[in-house]
Amino acid sequence: MRGLDLERLRAYLGSEKELTGRMFAGGRSNLTYAITDGEQRWVLRRPPLGHVLPTAHDMVREHRVLEALSRAGFPAPRPILLCTDPDVIGAPFYLMEQVDGTIYRDEGELEALGGPAMNALVLSLVDTLAQLHGLDPEAIGLADFGRPEGFNARQVHRWKKQLDASRSREVPGIDELHARLAVDIPAGGAGTVVHGDYRLDNVLIGPDMRINAVLDWEMSTLGDPLSDVALMLVYAGLPLEVKNGRGVVPLDIPGHPSIPEISSRYAERSGRDVSDLHWYVGFAAFKLAVILEGVHYRYVQGQTVGAGFDTIGGLVGPLVMRGHEALEGN
Secondary structure, X not given: OXXXXXXXXXXXXXXXXOOEEEEOOOOOOOEEEEEEOOOOEEEEEEOOOOXXXXXXXXXXXXXXXXXXXXXXXXXXXXXXXXXXXXXXXXXXXXXXXXXXXXXXXXXXXXXXXXXXXXXXXXXXXHHHHHHHHOOOOOOOOOOOOOOXXXXXXXXXXXXXHHXXXXXXXXXXXXXXXXXXXXXXXXXXXXXXXXXXXXXHHXXXXXXXXXXXXXOOOOOOEEEOHHHHXXXXXXXXXXXXXXXXXXXXXXXXXXXXXXXXXXXXXXXXHHOOOOOOOHHHHHHHHHHHHHHHHHHHHHHHOOOOOOOOHXXXXXXXXXXXXXXXXXXXXX
């Protein structure tokens, strides 16, 4: 299996039973595998095969935040083991419990839910984000997990560096978008744990449309909670999957709450002012454009595993346009 030697993993775990595994579909960054010895089930996470940027794909940070959040009762998978020795499988990795649930990333599956269930699903997504932002980092052992002061300014600088490290082509307007974002950066309020990539297909949904687990914590830190809200709003307007040159955005699916409804729900549940999200949405579009440009870079270098990477590059330009529109108040 590409990216994971099951025999070496079995030897490391000291298991007498043969391990079998499969890669989870849909991942665009860290590689995720379902592992079993026939009785127990785990999920293994490791960094991508190549082009790993500094500060990205940190298994130790992911393991730490999962441990803190699951212990605090937040719906996050419970970590079981952390291995920082790259000689075991070729990269650091960790094991966590396998949580049951459905990841919805297919328009047909979402439309089949019906309007009321779709509405409940998205509101559950919003409520869980408000729950995350309501946790006290110090109380759950994450007081030093990040530096909330100056978070937005550092993010603007960091994602420009990530863009510069992932350039493989010209992307019209992306440097201009960064320059506009850097002019008037919000100071932000008190920091919270932020997920960094919060969206519908990063959660496991139970049959009651409640979230069983939030996944993919590789970009989590302490920062401005409105950054998570804005990114969630940007994702709501992006295609779930692009097939044969077309894709349906979540906002178009019957029952999906509108952007104002999502914002109002978050404000109600969190008690935060969301009246001026323009800068945050503009930055969220820029950040996501940089992330996807990094995925595109790995794709053209032949360093991705799985299907669906050929369409990722086509999403970058529209995101840049969305960022400019947001800064203009649209």
